[in-house]
Amino acid sequence: MKLITAIIKPFKLDEVREALSAIGATGVTVTEVKGFGRQKGHTELYRGAEYVVDFLPKIKIEVAIKSEMLEQAIEAIEKAANTGKIGDGKVFVFDLEQVIRIRTGETGADAL
Amino acid sequence: MKRLLTFLALFGALSFAVTPATAQIKPADKPAATAPAAAAAAPGATATPAPAPTPNKGDVAWMLTSTALVLMMSIPGLALFYGGMVRAKNMLSVLMQVFVTFSLIVVLWCVYGYSLAFTEGNAYFGGLDRLFLGGTFDAVKGDFAMAATFSKATPIPELVFVAFQATFAAITCCLILGAFAERVKFSAVLIFMVLWFTFSYTSIAHMVWFWMGPDAYTTAKVVDEMNGKAGLLWQWGALDFAGGTVVHINAGIAGLVGAYLVGKRVGFGKEAMTPHNLPMTMIGAALLWMGWFGFNAGSALEANNSAALAFMNTFLATACAVLAWTFGEWLFKGKPSMLGAASGAVAGLVAITPAAGNVGIPGAFVIGTAAGLVCLWAVNQLKRWLGADDSLDVFGVHAVGGILGALLTGVFNAPALGGPGFYNNWFEMKPGFGSILDQVWIQAQAIGVTIVVSGVVALIAFKIADLIVGLRVTEEEEREGLDVNSHGETAYHT
Numbered sequence: 001m002k003l004i005t006a007i008i009k010p011f012k013l014d015e016v017r018e019a020l021s022a023i024g025a026t027g028v029t030v031t032e033v034k035g036f037g038r039q040k041g042h043t044e045l046y047r048g049a050e051y052v053v054d055f056l057p058k059i060k061i062e063v064a065i066k067s068e069m070l071e072q073a074i075e076a077i078e079k080a081a082n083t084g085k086i087g088d089g090k091v092f093v094f095d096l097e098q099v100i101r102i103r104t105g106e107t108g109a110d111a112l
Numbered sequence: 113m114k115r116l117l118t119f120l121a122l123f124g125a126l127s128f129a130v131t132p133a134t135a136q137i138k139p140a141d142k143p144a145a146t147a148p149a150a151a152a153a154a155p156g157a158t159a160t161p162a163p164a165p166t167p168n169k170g171d172v173a174w175m176l177t178s179t180a181l182v183l184m185m186s187i188p189g190l191a192l193f194y195g196g197m198v199r200a201k202n203m204l205s206v207l208m209q210v211f212v213t214f215s216l217i218v219v220l221w222c223v224y225g226y227s228l229a230f231t232e233g234n235a236y237f238g239g240l241d242r243l244f245l246g247g248t249f250d251a252v253k254g255d256f257a258m259a260a261t262f263s264k265a266t267p268i269p270e271l272v273f274v275a276f277q278a279t280f281a282a283i284t285c286c287l288i289l290g291a292f293a294e295r296v297k298f299s300a301v302l303i304f305m306v307l308w309f310t311f312s313y314t315s316i317a318h319m320v321w322f323w324m325g326p327d328a329y330t331t332a333k334v335v336d337e338m339n340g341k342a343g344l345l346w347q348w349g350a351l352d353f354a355g356g357t358v359v360h361i362n363a364g365i366a367g368l369v370g371a372y373l374v375g376k377r378v379g380f381g382k383e384a385m386t387p388h389n390l391p392m393t394m395i396g397a398a399l400l401w402m403g404w405f406g407f408n409a410g411s412a413l414e415a416n417n418s419a420a421l422a423f424m425n426t427f428l429a430t431a432c433a434v435l436a437w438t439f440g441e442w443l444f445k446g447k448p449s450m451l452g453a454a455s456g457a458v459a460g461l462v463a464i465t466p467a468a469g470n471v472g473i474p475g476a477f478v479i480g481t482a483a484g485l486v487c488l489w490a491v492n493q494l495k496r497w498l499g500a501d502d503s504l505d506v507f508g509v510h511a512v513g514g515i516l517g518a519l520l521t522g523v524f525n526a527p528a529l530g531g532p533g534f535y536n537n538w539f540e541m542k543p544g545f546g547s548i549l550d551q552v553w554i555q556a557q558a559i560g561v562t563i564v565v566s567g568v569v570a571l572i573a574f575k576i577a578d579l580i581v582g583l584r585v586t587e588e589e590e591r592e593g594l595d596v597n598s599h600g601e602t603a604y605h606t
Contacts, residue, residue, distance in 0.1 A: 044386060046197075046451055047505060048492040051384040 001096035007089040008081040010059045019076035029062040039087030165265040174415035175272045181406025182279035193396025200388040201593025202294045203603035209289045217282040228314035235344040238318050260325025261413040284359045290504030291367030292374040295584045298598045300577040307573035312566045319343040329538040350558035354411035356466025356518040357562040364511020366570035373574045374583045376501035397454035404461045408468035422468035429480030433460020436484025459487035463517035471531045475524025522552035
């Protein structure tokens with residue numbers, strides 16, 4: 001099993017969720033995050049005071065899938081979140097050791 | 113222990129007034145001695161009183177409305193305007209400071225402030241005839257004392273005038289709060305306000321606005337005598353329709369002194385101190401604009417032509433200032449901002465305040481536009497030169513805008529520039545105007561007096577507050593925020 005963590009632009013969340021559902025991902029966890037990368041921040045000016053905003057708002061999605069779905073899932077996220085402009089985000093892939101469904105106690109791929 | 117001292121200091125100021133005042137609580141038996149109620153306060157004084165003029169219901173209704181409008185300017189208007197500009201952790205501290213300062217000053221106004229400002233005394237302070245508002249209402253006879261307006265035989269109930277002016281005193285003190293927001297100690301604010309209100313506000317209000325009223329000028333012979341009884345700056349001929357000197361320069365200077373003495377916020381210039389809710393600042397600015405119609409047009413004291421002129425000027429100058437600030441910012445800083453538009457509105461309102469009923473429409477165009485540009489410069493360049501952390505630009509907007517407005521009032525009062533001129537003889541009631549240069553010089557002197565009095569009183573008042581309780585919270589409390597540390601609550605829960 002694999003765990004995919006993707007950082008995407010906030011307004012792309014709905015498209016990414018739809019793309020993941022379409023390939024059969026059964027669940028996604030979403031967090032509002034801030035960070036910096038190659039996309040530079042911006043400057044805000046309040047009367048005389050100028051502030052550089054380095055951390056930009058992004059969305060972090062986490063999705064656990066069966067290993068054989070990995071390529072499909074990555075492609076789905078890549079396609080849905082792409083705008084072609086700097087700041088589109090990244091996809092991180094991890095090996096996933098174990099999954100347990102709390103309600104039933106099922107483990108492994110059955111719990112996904 | 114420190115907390116106890118704070119209470120002692122506060123109530124000391126109150127109780128010193130209570131002792132002599134007990135004699136005044138019974139209905140005043142010499143109301144006629146007290147101006148500006150002199151005109152119609154005679155009932156019962158002699159056996160055959162001349163029929164007293166009754167107040168015009170339109171005037172009374174307008175003044176009651178205006179009074180409520182000025183309250184709305186302060187809470188919620190000013191409180192939201194300021195509150196939106198601070199960081200979320202200090203939101204409630206700003207709202208609380210405005211709310212409580214306003215209430216404190218209204219109480220002090222009714223105890224002794226009104227009497228010190230608006231009864232006959234010397235050229236610098238009024239007397240003590242109206243302590244606890246004694247003499248404004250005779251419960252036995254059911255008589256209400258009358259206050260003069262700017263027309264002969266056109267009084268309004270003195271209590272209406274007291275209430276209207278109470279809101280001015282209170283909002284002036286609230287304006288100062290923005291200069292040292294986000295680090296000042298709440299108890300220090302209250303001690304400072306009692307002292308500064310008592311020795312600066314009431315004095316400047318008396319010097320600028322106290323006079324014997326038009327009905328006192330019964331013959332040509334008494335003109336000099338009655339003029340001599342007015343406040344110092346009134347005698348000099350300074351024009352201040354609704355409080356350029358009394359309210360804005362007064363508050364702006366006290367704010368600057370406070371910003372220096374309280375010191376910069378922790379992390380000032382290094383950490384981001386971005387406004388936490390500009391929509392609230394916009395709502396606050398809009399409430400200020402609306403309420404300011406009561407402030408400026410209400411200062412005519414009647415529902416008449418003068419009020420109409422003040423109303424329109426307040427409208428136009430503010431709109432001009434919004435455009436001037438917005439386009440100025442767009443041009444020089446890159447983007448037109450909401451905070452800029454809201455600041456421009458307040459700058460325009462401040463600058464048109466002394467001018468409201470004292471200039472014509474051309475004056476409103478120029479004063480408003482100039483205020484937007486000059487105050488934009490003041491909160492950028494001038495602020496850097498001064499080096500003080502005036503958190504919400506009380507000096508840059510109120511003192512600078514007030515000074516600009518007061519000077520330009522001397523220019524655009526001239527009938528040649530569309531202004532109404534002013535009465536220099538209240539017996540004949542003929543509009544006159546000397547020369548622009550003379551009038552601007554008089555305005556400048558009035559500004560100078562205000563700066564010195566407010567500055568010196570503020571300096572002493574802050575030093576006293578510092579000695580009693582200290583001016584600011586600890587660094588740790590400041591970092592965590594004043595809401596939770598000074599007031600034990602938080603504005604927003606996530």
